[in-house]
Amino acid sequence: MSVANKPDHYDGSDIQVLEGLEAVRKRPGMYIGSTGPRGLHHLVYEVVDNGVDEALAGYCDEIKVWIHADNSISVDDNGRGIPIDKHPKEKIPTVEVVLTILHAGGKFGGEGYKVSGGLHGVGVSVVNALSSHVEVKVRKDGKEYMIAFDRGKTSEKLHELGPTKRGNGTTVSFWPDPEIFTETTVFDYDTLAARFREMAFLNKGLKIVMYDERVTDADGQPRTEVFQYAGGIVDFVKFLNEGKETLNKPIYFEAENDDGTVEVAMQWSTSYSTNSVMAFANNINTHEGGTHLDGFKQAVTRTINEYARNKGILKEKDSNLSGDDTREGCAAIVSVKLHDPQFEGQTKTKLGNTEIRPLVQNAVTQGLAEYLEENPTPAKRIIGKATQALKAREAARKAREMTRRKGVLDSFALPGKLADCSSKTPADSEIFIVEGDSAGGSAKQARDRKHQAILPLRGKILNVERAGLHRSLSSDTISSLITAIGTNIGDDFDADQARYHRIVIMTDADVDGAHIRILLLTFFYRYMPELINRGYIYIAQPPIFGLKKKNSRSPKIERYIYDESALSSVLAEYDDPNKFDVQRYKGLGEMDPDQLWETTMEPATRTLLQVSIDDAAEAERVVSDLMGDQVEPRKEFIQKHARDVRFLDI
Numbered sequence: 009m010s011v012a013n014k015p016d017h018y019d020g021s022d023i024q025v026l027e028g029l030e031a032v033r034k035r036p037g038m039y040i041g042s043t044g045p046r047g048l049h050h051l052v053y054e055v056v057d058n059g060v061d062e063a064l065a066g067y068c069d070e071i072k073v074w075i076h077a078d079n080s081i082s083v084d085d086n087g088r089g090i091p092i093d094k095h096p097k098e099k100i101p102t103v104e105v106v107l108t109i110l111h112a113g114g115k116f117g118g119e120g121y122k123v124s125g126g127l128h129g130v131g132v133s134v135v136n137a138l139s140s141h142v143e144v145k146v147r148k149d150g151k152e153y154m155i156a157f158d159r160g161k162t163s164e165k166l167h168e169l170g171p172t173k174r175g176n177g178t179t180v181s182f183w184p185d186p187e188i189f190t191e192t193t194v195f196d197y198d199t200l201a202a203r204f205r206e207m208a209f210l211n212k213g214l215k216i217v218m219y220d221e222r223v224t225d226a227d228g229q230p231r232t233e234v235f236q237y238a239g240g241i242v243d244f245v246k247f248l249n250e251g252k253e254t255l256n257k258p259i260y261f262e263a264e265n266d267d268g269t270v271e272v273a274m275q276w277s278t279s280y281s282t283n284s285v286m287a288f289a290n291n292i293n294t295h296e297g298g299t300h301l302d303g304f305k306q307a308v309t310r311t312i313n314e315y316a317r318n319k320g321i322l323k324e325k326d327s328n329l330s331g332d333d334t335r336e337g338c339a340a341i342v343s344v345k346l347h348d349p350q351f352e353g354q355t356k357t358k359l360g361n362t363e364i365r366p367l368v369q370n371a372v373t374q375g376l377a378e379y380l381e382e383n384p385t386p387a388k389r390i391i392g393k394a395t396q397a398l399k400a401r402e403a404a405r406k407a408r409e410m411t412r413r414k415g416v417l418d419s420f421a422l423p424g425k426l427a428d429c430s431s432k433t434p435a436d437s438e439i440f441i442v443e444g445d446s447a448g449g450s451a452k453q454a455r456d457r458k459h460q461a462i463l464p465l466r467g468k469i470l471n472v473e474r475a476g477l478h479r480s481l482s483s484d485t486i487s488s489l490i491t492a493i494g495t496n497i498g499d500d501f502d503a504d505q506a507r508y509h510r511i512v513i514m515t516d517a518d519v520d521g522a523h524i525r526i527l528l529l530t531f532f533y534r535y536m537p538e539l540i541n542r543g544y545i546y547i548a549q550p551p552i553f554g555l556k557k558k559n560s561r562s563p564k565i566e567r568y569i570y571d572e573s574a575l576s577s578v579l580a581e582y583d584d585p586n587k588f589d590v591q592r593y594k595g596l597g598e599m600d601p602d603q604l605w606e607t608t609m610e611p612a613t614r615t616l617l618q619v620s621i622d623d624a625a626e627a628e629r630v631v632s633d634l635m636g637d638q639v640e641p642r643k644e645f646i647q648k649h650a651r652d653v654r655f656l657d658i
Contacts, residue, residue, distance in 0.1 A: 032137035054131035062087030212240030251641035252277035256386035261375030268346035298359030303368035403478035438510035447596035454605035473635035514548035
């Protein structure tokens with residue numbers, strides 16, 4: 009961790025105040041995205057990010073996070089400790105300013121931090137506003153101080169607790185407010201662990217220790233996990249490629265100028281994936297890319313093409329390798345650190361700094377060119393992989409011509425099985441991808457013809473993770489799917505052309521149905537990930553059981569049950585459960601059109617699960633492990649989770 013150019017002072021004068029804290033409790037979603045699980049976990053990230061900023065400045069090398077038994081959180085870092093002197097403008101202790109005034113922090117003045125992730129200065133004050141109680145302990149110069157807050161208001165003024173033998177640092181403990189987080193206040197261990205693992209990869213040597221006091225061993229010790237990676241982003245790339253057959257050892261290069269620093273690690277595998285390039289700016293995962301990712305992609309494509317031409321692998325008559333060709337099977341981390349990052353949008357997911365593009369470009373061009381020249385054997389394998397991708401792309405292009413629609417209104421260009429809706433407004437239209445012709449028939453009768461389209465699938469679609477794009481496109485089922493959705497695929501993909509803004513996977517509630525659902529999700533993840541990112545992909549939730557009165561001539565179902573585990577509790581609600589027959593719906597075809605409409609398709613009464621990607625690295629690993637061509641990772645997964653299987657339908 010670089011400690012160059014460390015500012016010699018860090019006190020109240022480094023903290024600048026922009027505005028007050030009132031609006032946060034009224035509109036929490038503006039600051040943390042939602043008041044659901046995602047927003048809840050965001051609170052932890054905001055506090056941890058402050059510790060990471062101290063690490064970036066060279067003052068902190070260990071952060072500890074506790075999930076307490078009551079689902080409160082404590083975050084401890086060994087940085088400088090939040091300043092406790094009186095703030096020159098506000099005339100109250102600086103720690104109180106930081107916790108109670110929005111946009112107050114050391115990141116605005118340019119002196120407190122050279123590089124930081126928490127750029128809006130809303131972090132810890134927002135956590136304070138959205139918690140029922142917060143306690144902050146600061147260690148400075150051998151003494152410990154404490155201040156406490158209730159729902160954003162100071163409840164205990166700053167006071168000295170006494171001497172401490174621990175070095176400088178800060179401990180923030182908070183209890184999320186159940187009035188704000190009405191859905192849940194329970195933290196998910198795996199969600200937090202994934203984030204801390206990512207932070208540790210991106211900050212070489214930083215140690216993040218996580219304790220979960222809700223789970224203890226025989227000695228009463230909490231579940232503990234340590235995240236620390238001496239190899240930094242090189243270890244990150246190895247993590248992404250676990251279980252894959254790799255073509256080279258990880259390549260690493262870095263560069264620095266007055267605008268910032270860039271680190272790049274990359275490694276190719278035999279995978280067909282082009283989704284494994286991840287870009288970060290000041291430790292923030294820039295999902296939407298930006299200038300640093302553009303610079304990386306351009307440099308990789310140009311460098312590999314130049315090498316292939318110089319070595320005669322690409323002949324004069326051959327067309328250039330495309331960006332997708334050169335990145336197929338490439339896992340890469342691009343991490344930039346800037347003094348003044350400009351993010352597009354409040355969500356901070358796209359980097360806009362133009363000055364960083366040439367820095368990344370030059371670093372990658374030089375580093376990769378040197379690697380290819382000095383390592384001819386792996387270079388040959390990398391170029392071979394890219395030229396293979398080129399051939400597959402050409403084959404896919406020819407196949408795509410068969411699936412391309414001439415225009416939205418050309419009904420003859422649509423697949424024969426599709427029962428389209430009459431609406432031509434994508435935002436109002438939805439398509440149900442239905443398993444089997446019989447369920448498709450019921451769905452066609454049940455649907456709202458104006459807004460709902462039905463596409464029945466016959467049998468299982470190809471596993472695109474193993475087959476690759478060119479083979480997948482030879483499948484009629486996949487061709488029909490692409491044509492119906494209207495976005496095309498590969499180089500021609502355009503999410504704005506999607507004919508439906510709700511694409512609903514509707515399969516039977518059995519093992520085969522689950523398998524078809526997974527195959528479809530793999531297809532969307534690999535070839536239309538933008539549709540997932542836009543929130544267009546959904547999974548229908550048909551009922552598993554129906555309760556019907558015994559000996560009744562009426563076919564009327566009294567109540568539908570959507571969850572296996574809920575059956576007994578629902579029956580217990582009735583005075584005499586024996587008066588009811590329990591009907592098990594194994595397949596959608598067992599429901600008549602009216603039942604299918606009422607339970608699964610009627611917008612007012614149905615339940616749809618929206619598909620999203622919370623952790624890109626983990627998603628990539630899971631899809632590769634469980635759907636890829638390497639048997640061993642899948643075998644390990646089955647052995648590990650075999651005991652957890654319930655209600656296996658065999």
